[in-house]
Amino acid sequence: MLNNVKCLVYGYGNPGRQDDGLGIELALRIENDEHLSKYVDVDYNYQLNIEDALTISEYDLVIFADAALNIDKPYELTKIQPAHTITFTTHELSAESILALCQDLYNKKPESYIMAIRGYEWEMGLPMTSKAKCNLDDAYTFLTKFIENYFARCMAGKGI
Amino acid sequence: MARKITIEPVTRVEGHGKVTIQLDPQNNVLDSRFHIVEFRGFERFVQGRPYWEAPVLVQRLCGICPVSHHLAAAKAMDVIVGVGPDGLTPTAEKMRRLMHYGQMFQSHALHFFHLVSPDLLFGVDADPAIRNVIGVAMKFPDLAVQGVMMRKFGQEIIRVTAGKKIHGTGAIPGGINKNLSVQERDEFLKGADPMNIKKMIEWAQAAVNLFKDYHKKNKDFIDSFAAFPSNHLSLVRKDGALDLYHGVLRAVDADGKKILNDVDYQDYLKYVGEEVRSWSYMKFPYLKSLGKKDGWYRVGPLARLNTADFIPTPLAQKEFEEFKAYTNGKPNNMSMHMHWARLIELLHSAEMIEQLLNDPDLQGDKLVAKGTKVKEGVGLIEAPRGTLFHHYRINDNDQIEMANLIVSTTNNNEPMNRAVNWVAVNQISGKKEITEGMLNAVEVAIRAYDPCLSCATHAIGKMPLEVTLVDAEGNVVDQKRK
Numbered sequence: 151m152l153n154n155v156k157c158l159v160y161g162y163g164n165p166g167r168q169d170d171g172l173g174i175e176l177a178l179r180i181e182n183d184e185h186l187s188k189y190v191d192v193d194y195n196y197q198l199n200i201e202d203a204l205t206i207s208e209y210d211l212v213i214f215a216d217a218a219l220n221i222d223k224p225y226e227l228t229k230i231q232p233a234h235t236i237t238f239t240t241h242e243l244s245a246e247s248i249l250a251l252c253q254d255l256y257n258k259k260p261e262s263y264i265m266a267i268r269g270y271e272w273e274m275g276l277p278m279t280s281k282a283k284c285n286l287d288d289a290y291t292f293l294t295k296f297i298e299n300y301f302a303r304c305m306a307g308k309g310i
Numbered sequence: 311m312a313r314k315i316t317i318e319p320v321t322r323v324e325g326h327g328k329v330t331i332q333l334d335p336q337n338n339v340l341d342s343r344f345h346i347v348e349f350r351g352f353e354r355f356v357q358g359r360p361y362w363e364a365p366v367l368v369q370r371l372c373g374i375c376p377v378s379h380h381l382a383a384a385k386a387m388d389v390i391v392g393v394g395p396d397g398l399t400p401t402a403e404k405m406r407r408l409m410h411y412g413q414m415f416q417s418h419a420l421h422f423f424h425l426v427s428p429d430l431l432f433g434v435d436a437d438p439a440i441r442n443v444i445g446v447a448m449k450f451p452d453l454a455v456q457g458v459m460m461r462k463f464g465q466e467i468i469r470v471t472a473g474k475k476i477h478g479t480g481a482i483p484g485g486i487n488k489n490l491s492v493q494e495r496d497e498f499l500k501g502a503d504p505m506n507i508k509k510m511i512e513w514a515q516a517a518v519n520l521f522k523d524y525h526k527k528n529k530d531f532i533d534s535f536a537a538f539p540s541n542h543l544s545l546v547r548k549d550g551a552l553d554l555y556h557g558v559l560r561a562v563d564a565d566g567k568k569i570l571n572d573v574d575y576q577d578y579l580k581y582v583g584e585e586v587r588s589w590s591y592m593k594f595p596y597l598k599s600l601g602k603k604d605g606w607y608r609v610g611p612l613a614r615l616n617t618a619d620f621i622p623t624p625l626a627q628k629e630f631e632e633f634k635a636y637t638n639g640k641p642n643n644m645s646m647h648m649h650w651a652r653l654i655e656l657l658h659s660a661e662m663i664e665q666l667l668n669d670p671d672l673q674g675d676k677l678v679a680k681g682t683k684v685k686e687g688v689g690l691i692e693a694p695r696g697t698l699f700h701h702y703r704i705n706d707n708d709q710i711e712m713a714n715l716i717v718s719t720t721n722n723n724e725p726m727n728r729a730v731n732w733v734a735v736n737q738i739s740g741k742k743e744i745t746e747g748m749l750n751a752v753e754v755a756i757r758a759y760d761p762c763l764s765c766a767t768h769a770i771g772k773m774p775l776e777v778t779l780v781d782a783e784g785n786v787v788d789q790k791r792k
Contacts, residue, residue: 164370165370165476165477166367166369166370166477167370174476194475194476195475195476196374196376196476197374199420199461200420200423200424200443200454200457200458200461201458201459201461201462201465203458204458204459204462234439234444234445234448243443247443247444250444250447251443251444251447251454251458254444254447254448254451254454255447255451255454255455255458274352274355274370275355275367275370
């Protein structure tokens with residue numbers, strides 16, 4: 151927290167399956183960043199679920215970080231809105247659905263983004279691909295600046 | 311023109327499933343199949359790894375029930391390190407039980423509030439746009455908040471017992487690596503409302519009542535939908551009590567006759583076989599004594615309440631008596647009663663968590679037992695979705711040279727196929743048009759078994775659901791995506 155502004159980076163995926171761990175790896179880098187970790191909270195899990203609506207309700211800025219298959223850039227930061235849609239399968243929720251639950255249950259709507267990082271391989275037990283690691287480096291550099299700028303805007307009274 | 315309907319949710323890189331219903335030109339059902347692309351690479355992946363890594367490694371298999379895999383592998387490794395399934399210290403066994411009942415509690419709560427309650431509260435035929443957990447949140451916010459808090463409570467139990475959210479390390483061969491501090495215990499026992507075990511028990515009881523109320527008003531649907539006779543298999547405690555962590559293997563037939571009489575699961579290969587069918591990647595387990603045709607069985611909450619003689623916690627036992635009385639003490643073969651059974655287990659899990667939290671053994675400092683190593687071990691556990699088998703053999707270098715896993719969803723392969731076929735024959739066959747409601751009925755039948763379709767990986771950009779109609783020549787005549 152900085153000047154009462156709370157920021158969360160939430161990584162999700164399965165770090166046991168190669169590039170699927172990109173989101174969690176990004177969150178861990180933030181956690182291990184001496185500077186950022188002083189005012190950015192980090193959480194991570196295999197996947198998003200309903201209780202995350204409560205978690206994000208306590209923040210002003212939330213960055214969901216996940217591996218992505220279908221982007222043509224190394225990473226992409228997209229602002230998201232609550233979405234009242236749900237998929238067939240059951241054991242996962244989208245970040246947009248979590249945001250909708252947060253709004254409906256807790257009357258909160260943190261400014262939220264998805265940081266999608268391009269992954270390539272998903273085999274069990276193999277290390278992250280070198281291309282994915284490069285994308286992670288770029289995403290981390292970009293996100294660090296993005297968060298710092300966000301706090302700077304808040305401190306200047308222009309944010310949120 | 312003959313048609314084939316395919317429902318294919320492809321949400322993950324691996325572990326997806328699809329339903330295929332083959333229709334003749336009059337739309338009568340010719341055949342139906344439920345396919346799950348099961349990931350079998352794990353058994354090769356662990357080969358060559360040191361045995362003590364298995365309880366952590368196996369959590370890579372599944373992001374949905376990693377705790378069940380963690381504990382099943384740890385139980386197998388208990389055997390390998392010579393401690394055996396009954397040789398853990400009281401602190402170790404009770405910490406593992408607490409972890410496991412925390413997992414059951416959060417998983418059953420999620421299933422009910424997230425997956426089942428939309429069908430019950432809005433109706434199976436309701437608009438899919440509202441028939442989901444967000445619809446519940448908008449129309450029944452108090453209920454939705456309960457679901458969120460129950461999930462969170464169970465997740466917190468897992469976090470303090472497993473050590474962390476991802477790739478927990480709580481269970482190790484022969485024991486555990488931490489006990490429960492008094493401060494951690496008191497957060498669950500005396501936490502501010504609603505985050506305490508008393509409130510969780512109260513809400514679990516309310517969830518059972520919610521289902522019973524729905525059942526009273528919708529008896530025909532709940533009792534007849536996808537109902538069919540089957541065998542049932544689960545662990546039970548040696549005295550016949552429901553036990554989700556450890557016990558002996560029992561199976562009963564559709565009339566309640568014991569067909570597997572409390573056997574040691576170390577010998578499971580004597581009793582359970584796995585059939586391969588050409589059209590499915592997933593095997594079909596069966597009881598060898600009955601053969602491939604008749605030996606298939608159900609696992610999971612319904613099976614567990616059918617095999618157990620009683621439940622060793624008072625509130626759940628009272629519900630169990632009502633559940634058993636409904637079928638005059640005979641096994642319950644109604645698929646939709648799986649939800650009733652699951653909620654009774656939700657209540658039982660909450661009561662077990664309370665019992666364990668009040669047990670001073672959790673603060674004990676004897677965490678690991680030692681024994682003489684052997685080469686092979688089997689670990690069984692009752693995972694939320696049913697019996698989970700882990701079997702390992704190691705070599706002289708302490709490396710795993712063989713692993714065999716039978717997961718709950720595999721055990722329920724044939725019953726899920728039967729459930730889908732029931733819907734196809736009873737609700738789709740002969741109809742001129744395939745409606746959204748009919749397709750949802752297929753999903754409702756599958757959902758009762760809560761299969762683990764979406765194991766392991768998660769990445770943005772995967773298609774959630776595809777319905778494809780294909781004619782006899784293989785041409786796509788219609789396609790829907792949800």
